[in-house]
Amino acid sequence: MNAAYLYSLITxxxxxxxxxxGAEAAGLEVLFGVIIPYLALIVFLIGFANKILDWTKSPVPxxxxxxxxxxxxLPWIKQNKFDSPYTTGQVxxxxxxxxxxxxxxxxxxxxxxxxxxxxxxxxxxxxxxxFALMFHYSFLVVVIRHLRFFAEPVPFFVTMIExxxxxxxxxxxxxxxxxxxxxxxxxxxxxxxxxxxxxxYISRPADYFPLFLIIGIAVTGLMMxxxxxxxxxxxxxxxxxxxxxxxxxxxxxxxxxxxxxLFFVSLLVAYIPFSKLMHMGGVFLSxxxxxxxxxxxxxxxxxxxxxxxxxxxxxxEDDFRDKMKEAGLPVEKE
Amino acid sequence: MAETPKPEELFQNIDHxxxxxxxxxIPPDLSExxxxxxxxxxxxxYLDLPTTTQDEWSPADEEWPIPDNWKEIIHEGFKExxxxxxxxxxxxxxxxxxxxxxxxxxxxxxxxDPKNMPVLRAELLRSVYRNDFTTAGKILKKxxxxxxxxxxxxxxxxxxxxxxTECRRCSVYCPYGIDTAEVTMMGRELLSLLGLxxxxxLEPVANCFRTGNHLGIQPHAFKDMVDFFCDDIEEITGVRIxxxxxxxxxxxxxxxxxxxxxxDPGTYTFMGYLLLFEQLGLDYTLSTYASEGGNxxxxxxxxxxxRLNAKMYAEARRLGVKWILGGExxxxxxxxxxxxxxxxxxxxxxxxxxxxxxxxxxxNAASTRMVHITEFTADLLRNNKLKLDPSRNDKHVVTYHxxxxxxxxxxxxxxxRYVLNxxxxxFYEMPENTIREQTFCCGSGSxxxxxxIMELRLLGxxxxxxxxxxxxxxxxxxxxxxICAIDRAALPPLMDYWVPGVGxxxxxxxxxxxxxxxxxxxxxxxxxxxxxxxxxxxxxxx
Ligand code: SF4
Ligand code: SF4
Numbered sequence: 001m002n003a004a005y006l007y008s009l010i011t012x013x014x015x016x017x018x019x020x021x022g023a024e025a026a027g028l029e030v031l032f033g034v035i036i037p038y039l040a041l042i043v044f045l046i047g048f049a050n051k052i053l054d055w056t057k058s059p060v061p062x063x064x065x066x067x068x069x070x071x072x073x074l075p076w077i078k079q080n081k082f083d084s085p086y087t088t089g090q091v092x093x094x095x096x097x098x099x100x101x102x103x104x105x106x107x108x109x110x111x112x113x114x115x116x117x118x119x120x121x122x123x124x125x126x127x128x129x130x131f132a133l134m135f136h137y138s139f140l141v142v143v144i145r146h147l148r149f150f151a152e153p154v155p156f157f158v159t160m161i162e163x164x165x166x167x168x169x170x171x172x173x174x175x176x177x178x179x180x181x182x183x184x185x186x187x188x189x190x191x192x193x194x195x196x197x198x199x200x201y202i203s204r205p206a207d208y209f210p211l212f213l214i215i216g217i218a219v220t221g222l223m224m225x226x227x228x229x230x231x232x233x234x235x236x237x238x239x240x241x242x243x244x245x246x247x248x249x250x251x252x253x254x255x256x257x258x259x260x261x262l263f264f265v266s267l268l269v270a271y272i273p274f275s276k277l278m279h280m281g282g283v284f285l286s287x288x289x290x291x292x293x294x295x296x297x298x299x300x301x302x303x304x305x306x307x308x309x310x311x312x313x314x315x316x317e318d319d320f321r322d323k324m325k326e327a328g329l330p331v332e333k334e
Numbered sequence: 335m336a337e338t339p340k341p342e343e344l345f346q347n348i349d350h351x352x353x354x355x356x357x358x359x360i361p362p363d364l365s366e367x368x369x370x371x372x373x374x375x376x377x378x379x380y381l382d383l384p385t386t387t388q389d390e391w392s393p394a395d396e397e398w399p400i401p402d403n404w405k406e407i408i409h410e411g412f413k414e415x416x417x418x419x420x421x422x423x424x425x426x427x428x429x430x431x432x433x434x435x436x437x438x439x440x441x442x443x444x445x446x447d448p449k450n451m452p453v454l455r456a457e458l459l460r461s462v463y464r465n466d467f468t469t470a471g472k473i474l475k476k477x478x479x480x481x482x483x484x485x486x487x488x489x490x491x492x493x494x495x496x497x498x499t500e501c502r503r504c505s506v507y508c509p510y511g512i513d514t515a516e517v518t519m520m521g522r523e524l525l526s527l528l529g530l531x532x533x534x535x536l537e538p539v540a541n542c543f544r545t546g547n548h549l550g551i552q553p554h555a556f557k558d559m560v561d562f563f564c565d566d567i568e569e570i571t572g573v574r575i576x577x578x579x580x581x582x583x584x585x586x587x588x589x590x591x592x593x594x595x596x597x598d599p600g601t602y603t604f605m606g607y608l609l610l611f612e613q614l615g616l617d618y619t620l621s622t623y624a625s626e627g628g629n630x631x632x633x634x635x636x637x638x639x640x641r642l643n644a645k646m647y648a649e650a651r652r653l654g655v656k657w658i659l660g661g662e663x664x665x666x667x668x669x670x671x672x673x674x675x676x677x678x679x680x681x682x683x684x685x686x687x688x689x690x691x692x693x694x695x696x697x698n699a700a701s702t703r704m705v706h707i708t709e710f711t712a713d714l715l716r717n718n719k720l721k722l723d724p725s726r727n728d729k730h731v732v733t734y735h736x737x738x739x740x741x742x743x744x745x746x747x748x749x750x751r752y753v754l755n756x757x758x759x760x761f762y763e764m765p766e767n768t769i770r771e772q773t774f775c776c777g778s779g780s781x782x783x784x785x786x787i788m789e790l791r792l793l794g795x796x797x798x799x800x801x802x803x804x805x806x807x808x809x810x811x812x813x814x815x816x817i818c819a820i821d822r823a824a825l826p827p828l829m830d831y832w833v834p835g836v837g838x839x840x841x842x843x844x845x846x847x848x849x850x851x852x853x854x855x856x857x858x859x860x861x862x863x864x865x866x867x868x869x870x871x872x873x874x875x876x
Contacts, residue, residue: 060419067507068771071745084745104509111437120800122767165417199433201352204479274470282428285420286509296702300676310644311543316623327554
């Protein structure tokens with residue numbers, strides 16, 4: 001079997017232990033609470049910007065949208081505006097549907113093989129779409145909720161989101177649905193990757209690592225909230241210090257769990273620019289999705305277009321003049 | 335192809351279980367029948383393209399005839415392409431290996447070979463990209479899925495980039511629109527830097543460059559072939575046609591895939607075009623110089639594609655036509671819709687295409703000045719400009735194969751259907767997950783329509799054939815229509831093998847059959863010289 005996920009799991013567990021021991025036993029709070037988070041942020045910002053700049057430095061020489069529906073042609077033929085967009089507005093809608101609703105994933109099919117009937121079947125499957133949606137949206141909500149730690153006063157939308165998120169009052173403090181859904185989403189995506197043979201086959205440590213990291217973040221987060229509670233006041237003191245660039249480690253200790261959590265987050269943030277997680281930026285730039293299908297109507301310019309050697313008509317006629325004349329084909333030069 | 339197993343056997347033997355070894359460790363299968371023959375040196379020399387160091391060679395050879403600094407050449411070529419194509423960079427960086435594309439490729443479905451999963455096909459290139467061009471890859475190497483470029487990797491590229499028909503079906507399902515066809519195109523460009531091309535692509539390219547068409551038909555012979563069709567047409571319809579060639583001052587230049595001129599059943603489609611234009615009294619001309627719509631340069635490199643395509647505009651300019659009408663061709667239309675204007679434009683001749691019959695202005699072709707014939711014919715039908723007798727196609731129970739390129743790189747879906755529904759009475763769609771933008775490739779596109787890989791082609795075409803089989807069994811479909819000359823060449827053997835009893839036709843063959851022409855005799859034969867209506871004849875006998 002594929003040991004790739006074991007490596008990733010062990011790595012993440014080890015990293016967690018390092019942070020725990022470091023902050024709790026070795027007293028390296030400043031390292032794990034201040035230096036690493038700042039470093040991670042710097043790496044992220046520079047790395048992310050770099051990557052985007054690098055992408056945009058390469059031009060889009062040709063207009064290559066994948067057309068997933070009827071083109072705009074004759075006025076009485078109904079154009080599929082969002083799958084074969086003709087205007088920028090339509091492209092924006094296409095992209096929004098893709099980015100907000102993961103529309104392509106929604107179309108997923110599973111190919112089946114009926115050996116006896118010699119039939120191939122295609123079944124609509126929504127799991128990947130559903131798990132991905134769960135995962136990404138809950139992650140977004142969690143991130144927004146965390147803004148409470150970095151702003152004073154807490155912005156209204158954060159409070160609002162919190163209120164909606166915490167509507168399910170089955171525990172005290174309020175259970176935030178997002179945290180649980182995040183853990184579930186990430187775990188389901190991980191399960192897919194370790195259980196479906198095809199996925200196992202194409203997966204590399206680089207695919208498991210961020211999933212374990214995120215699961216680690218979710219688990220430590222949930223633990224701090226519901227099991228081994230941390231002192232939120234102190235945490236906020238630390239995070240506000242970071243946010244206002246006056247970092248300090250608060251008096252008295254915050255649990256080691258918190259440092260593990262923060263370390264995982266720092267790692268994830270720093271890891272983004274160098275990994276497939278850059279899909280969060282790349283999805284906006286994919287030329288098969290973000291271009292209008294109107295290249296027969298509007299000219300598109302390729303910045304590196306250069307003249308090429310062709311076989312000109314004159315050369316062609318020189319090659320075949322006699323035969324052309326004999327066949328009664330018109331020629332330019334007698 | 336005596337050794338090709340029976341269809342049931344071939345089907346039963348498709349194995350989708352995955353190997354135990356990681357894919358990096360499995361060498362490509364380069365046994366006879368699994369690779370396309372490499373190109374003859376003379377074709378490369380004719381085009382001034384890089385050649386291998388030795389004339390005769392086989393991909394099965396242990397050592398390939400490539401220069402010693404081959405790694406450097408590939409590395410430089412890769413770098414250059416990363417700088418030229420944002421698509422390549424993005425597609426190298428953002429795949430999350432979610433697997434959504436994995437079972438969407440007809441070659442994977444048919445062969446079960448994991449490296450035919452689009453995600454792994456792209457990974458063949460991506461692994462080298464990571465290793466050589468990314469910071470993380472340079473540090474983490476294998477952990478990050480990187481691997482150094484070796485001769486085995488090169489062989490793998492040759493094997494799997496020539497087991498991709500660049501059909502783009504995978505890109506439909508990818509959340510980031512990663513188009514493995516684009517990756518394949520880049521991979522082939524890189525191979526081409528070492529002279530590693532296949533003959534079934536390069537020979538047509540060399541021919542097109544010299545004579546204007548795939549088979550290298552010289553101008554007089556091209557005219558002769560068309561004259562033959564006109565004789566046949568006269569015999570069938572009683573109408574004599576004399577199309578013009580290279581005529582200056584014609585309103586429209588008509589360009590077909592040359593396959594329609596030299597290979598059945600495309601020839602019947604060509605006859606259909608001629609009948610239609612004659613009935614309309616269209617002021618058009620054919621060109622012997624620009625006598626090819628299909629562009630095999632697309633399967634070689636963007637530069638070669640541009641070199642071949644330039645002829646169309648050059649000829650339109652020379653002849654002084656107003657616009658260009660294009661025949662039923664797959665890759666031609668991908669190139670026209672996505673590349674033509676950008677690389678060969680601006681189209682500084684003529685005017686925005688306008689149908690001289692209906693007055694319709696084709697705004698969607700305002701810049702390229704090129705209209706697809708099904709757009710043109712659909713407009714005629716909509717405006718009641720044609721008299722039709724669809725019952726002449728009654729012996730055909732028709733279904734429609736969306737050719738990959740017009741579907742997924744143009745969005746031409748409803749026009750051909752509109753035409754079909756007007757010219758025949760029995761039309762049935764294949765299942766919805768196998769048509770329109772989800773259409774399955776014929777398995778022989780992008781230059782793979784070659785005999786030596788027949789079994790691979792039959793496996794690649796299986797998903798298409800299987801859907802046809804479904805409507806054949808359910809509705810009695812016996813005719814598969816399409817708008818691509820490669821399809822017309824590739825689908826007949828595919829049908830004969832998997833769904834015997836199903837023929838292949840272009841749309842305009844059916845138009846030609848149904849078209850009631852002025853001054854025609856009573857038709858008893860279709861354009862294939864076969865009786866028009868077998869069933870009614872039998873009925874009359876009873
Ligand atoms: S669907 Fe796209 S992101 Fe997913 S594995 Fe395929 S190419 Fe990668
Ligand atoms: S482009 Fe077509 S042939 Fe190539 S990998 Fe994608 S689905 Fe397969």
